[in-house]
Structures are given as structure tokens and as C-alpha cells.
Amino acid sequence: MKTDTRRKIMALIRSRCAEGVRPVEMVRHLGVTAQAVHYHLRALLSSGKLEVVGRGPTTRYVVAGIPRFDAAIRWATSAAPPGQSPSQWVCESRDVFLGRLARISALSKEGLSDREIPLLISAVGEIGNNCFDHNLGKWRDSPGCWFEIQVTGKKAWTLIADRGQGIFRSIERVLPKIVGEQEALRVAFEQVISGRAPENRGNGLKFVRGTLSLYPQCGIACRSGQGLVDYGPLGPECRSYLEKPTTPWPGTVTLVVWSLK
Amino acid sequence: MKIQIKKFGTILSSRPAGREAALVMKSTLRPGPREKVELDFSGVLAVGPSWLDEVLTSLQNDFGKERVICLPTDNLSVIESLKIIDATHRPSP
Numbered sequence: 001m002k003t004d005t006r007r008k009i010m011a012l013i014r015s016r017c018a019e020g021v022r023p024v025e026m027v028r029h030l031g032v033t034a035q036a037v038h039y040h041l042r043a044l045l046s047s048g049k050l051e052v053v054g055r056g057p058t059t060r061y062v063v064a065g066i067p068r069f070d071a072a073i074r075w076a077t078s079a080a081p082p083g084q085s086p087s088q089w090v091c092e093s094r095d096v097f098l099g100r101l102a103r104i105s106a107l108s109k110e111g112l113s114d115r116e117i118p119l120l121i122s123a124v125g126e127i128g129n130n131c132f133d134h135n136l137g138k139w140r141d142s143p144g145c146w147f148e149i150q151v152t153g154k155k156a157w158t159l160i161a162d163r164g165q166g167i168f169r170s171i172e173r174v175l176p177k178i179v180g181e182q183e184a185l186r187v188a189f190e191q192v193i194s195g196r197a198p199e200n201r202g203n204g205l206k207f208v209r210g211t212l213s214l215y216p217q218c219g220i221a222c223r224s225g226q227g228l229v230d231y232g233p234l235g236p237e238c239r240s241y242l243e244k245p246t247t248p249w250p251g252t253v254t255l256v257v258w259s260l261k
Numbered sequence: 262m263k264i265q266i267k268k269f270g271t272i273l274s275s276r277p278a279g280r281e282a283a284l285v286m287k288s289t290l291r292p293g294p295r296e297k298v299e300l301d302f303s304g305v306l307a308v309g310p311s312w313l314d315e316v317l318t319s320l321q322n323d324f325g326k327e328r329v330i331c332l333p334t335d336n337l338s339v340i341e342s343l344k345i346i347d348a349t350h351r352p353s354p
Contacts (some may be wrong), residue, residue: 094275101272105306118338121307125274129311133276192349207310207345214341 005032006040010049013061017068020053020060051152065153067241069255072146076161077249081141092144094132100147101125104158110151111260116215120158120258123211123220126204127160127254135164140250154260155234161253167224181225181248189222189229217259224252234259262292263332267304274307279315286316287323298324302334310342317346 008030013021021029026037041061044050051064062068072089075082091097104121108114124147131145139162146161168184174193178184187193189209192202212220212232219234223242226249230239238255266273269282292298298320302308320329331343 094277098272098274098278101274101307115335115337118307118336119341121272122274122309122338122342125272125307125309126311129275129309203310203314203345203349206349207342210345211341 005030005036006044009037009040009044010063013050013063017063017066020062022058022060026061062152065155067150067152067155067157067159067255067257069148069150069157069159069241072148072159072161073242073253075142075146076163076251076253077245077247082163085142085144085146089146089148090142090144091128091147094129097128097132097145097147098125101128103149107149107151107156107258107260110156111154112156112258113261116217116258119211119215120156120256123208124158124160124256126208127256130204131160131162131164131252134167134170135162135251138165139163140165151260156258156260158256158258159253160256162251164251166250167222167252168227181227182229183227185222185224185227185229189231212256218257220254220256222252222254223249225249262290262296263299263301264290265304266300266302266308271304271306273305273312274309276311276315279312280319282312283316283319286320290324292324292328295328297328297330299330299332301332302336302339305336305339307338308336308342309338310345313339313342314346314349 009026012026012029023034023037023041027034041050048064050061053060053062091100101121101124104124105117108117128145128147142163146159148159150157167188168181171178171184171187175187178187189205192206208220209231212218216233219230219232219238221228221230221235221238221242228239228242230236234257238257241255242253264286290298317329
């Protein structure tokens with residue numbers, strides 16, 4: 001009955017995708033011994049189906065390859081002010097964000113090559129800087145951007161989110177006839193136009209799209225309001241994580257993925 | 262005249278930082294009348310197009326487009342940034 005227990009463990013973990021499951025909960029839920037649970041967990045880990053999150057008594061098992069940005073998306077999209085922003089993720093000023101960009105260099109230990117690191121840093125840098133460029137003095141409530149990197153399933157996932165005005169409002173200032181949030185997002189990524197005209201800007205997101213479309217190992221998706229776009233070979237995978245909730249997202253959330261060797 | 266870009270940091274991102282760097286460069290540069298201003302990116306980890314656009318535009322306004330040169334580099338962030346800056350500034354056909 002090894003296979004059945006293993007299948008039940010996987011089903012339990014999948015049903016609690018966001019938070020993962022502790023071994024003690026598996027024992028209680030499945031009615032098997034702790035030794036049996038750990039035996040199957042070792043096999044599932046070595047086959048790459050599961051990953052471990054946390055340490056010691058808070059160790060949880062999660063399905064491999066699925067990034068978990070639920071907390072970030074809740075922070076970015078809640079209608080009510082989020083209260084205290086978690087300082088380990090939220091960069092309240094541009095200086096803090098730029099300082100934390102160097103964290104991407106640590107992905108070299110996970111398999112990101114020395115040639116790829118500069119591209120990922122510069123692309124993520126442009127996205128994060130946009131949060132500050134377009135929302136300074138106009139934050140809905142909490143200033144800054146959420147900046148989080150996760151490695152799972154041989155991929156590095158980077159999420160940048162803000163509680164700002166959204167891309168439509170920036171673009172609408174210079175293109176008053178823009179027809180909606182979807183079109184505003186497309187324009188932001190595909191046309192050289194500055195949301196801060198008459199300042200001569202507008203190449204940042206074009207650079208991001210170009211860079212992340214060029215290489216087969218990456219992709220990006222961006223959601224703002226009801227608008228949602230994706231670019232690059234892995235763009236649809238990013239997109240799938242930004243489709244819910246379907247209620248409008250007033251700020252901007254961008255997810256970048258880069259495959260690791 | 263060569264500018265060691267790494268002296269401004271190893272991760273160079275954002276327009277405000279680019280503007281500040283350009284002001285510092287211009288305050289210390291004293292090139293001869295025809296001398297080229299060469300940007301050397303060796304030792305730099307990553308450059309964003311926003312930072313580089315601010316620096317290049319500012320230097321080119323003062324010294325002329327032909328005199329401001331980016332030295333060859335294999336850093337992909339510099340190469341891709343220059344491509345988008347060039348495409349953005351190219352006059353429409």
C-alpha cells in the first residue's frame with residue numbers, strides 16, 4: 001500500500017497548496033505512523049515532487065515547482081490598507097529596493113549563470129524603479145514595493161508589487177483616449193511612451209519585454225487593474241499565477257521567471 | 262579620457278542615480294577639444310537602460326554624440342541597454 005499512502009500524501013499537500021503541510025498533520029490526517037510518513041516524504045523529495053519549506057518544528061512540505069506569492073498578492077490587492085507592511089519584503093524607499101537588488105546575485109548558487117545575472121538584475125531593477133517613478137506622492141496607502149525572490153522547481157521567480165495608482169492612470173495622463181487597462185498595459189510594454197511626459201523616458205518596460213522575450217529560459221507577466229499581459233516563452237506560466245483573484249487589482253504586480261541550470 | 266563606471270557602483274539602476282552620476286562625471290571631466298570620453302564598464306555587475314540613458318544623454322549634450330563612446334563589453338545588461346536606448350532615440354522613419 002506504499003503507492004496509496006504516497007498518493008494520499010500528495011493529495012493532502014496539493015489541497016493545501018499555499019501553506020504546505022507539516023509531517024505531524026499528515027500522521028493525524030492519514031492515520032499512519034510518523035515513520036511511514038517520513039519514509040514516503042524522503043522518496044517524494046528525492047523524486048523532485050516535493051520541496052521543504054522552513055526548518056525545525058515549522059518544517060512544511062509543498063509541491064515542487066509552484067511559487068507561493070499569496071501573501072504578496074494579498075498585500076498588493078486588498079481594498080483595505082494592509083497595516084504594517086512586512087519589512088523583509090516591502091521596500092518603502094527606492095534606496096532600500098536598489099540595495100536589495102543585489103540579492104539576485106545569490107541565485108548563482110542555484111544555477112543562474114554569470115552572464116544571466118546582469119540581465120535579470122537590470123530587468124527587475126527597471127520594474128521596481130517604475131513603482132517609485134510613477135507612484136511617488138501618489139501611493140494609495142502603503143508606500144514602496146514588495147520585492148521577493150523564490151526558487152522552486154529549478155526556476156527563480158521574482159515578484160514586484162505595489163499599492164500604487166496602476167499603469168492605466170500613468171498612461172492615461174499622456175494618452176487620454178486610451179481605452180482601458182488592458183490596452184494601457186500593452187502600450188506600457190510595447191510602445192516608447194513616457195507616463196511622465198514631458199520627461200524623456202519610456203524605455204524601461206520595453207527593455208524588460210525585449211530581454212525576457214529574447215531568451216528561451218524566461219518570461220514575465222504583469223497585472224494592473226483588469227489588465228494582464230505576458231511576454232517570453234515562460235510568460236504564460238507567470239500569467240497563470242496572476243489570473244486570480246479576478247477582482248480589479250488597483251496597483252501593479254509583476255512576476256518574472258528565469259529557468260536555472 | 263576614460264571613465265571607470267564601476268566607481269559609481271556595481272549595480273547601476275534608476276534615472277535619479279544616473280542623473281546624479283552624470284553630474285559628478287561632468288564636474289570632474291576636463292577632456293581636450295577633440296578628446297573622446299570613453300565609458301569603461303569593466304567590473305560593473307549590472308546596468309539598467311534608465312541609468313545609462315541619463316548618463317549618455319547628459320554627456321552627449323555637453324560633449325557631442327560622436328565623442329562619447331561606450332567601450333566594448335561582454336556584459337549583457339550593457340549590450341541590451343544600449344540596443345534599447347539606440348532604438349528609442351533613433352528618429353522615426
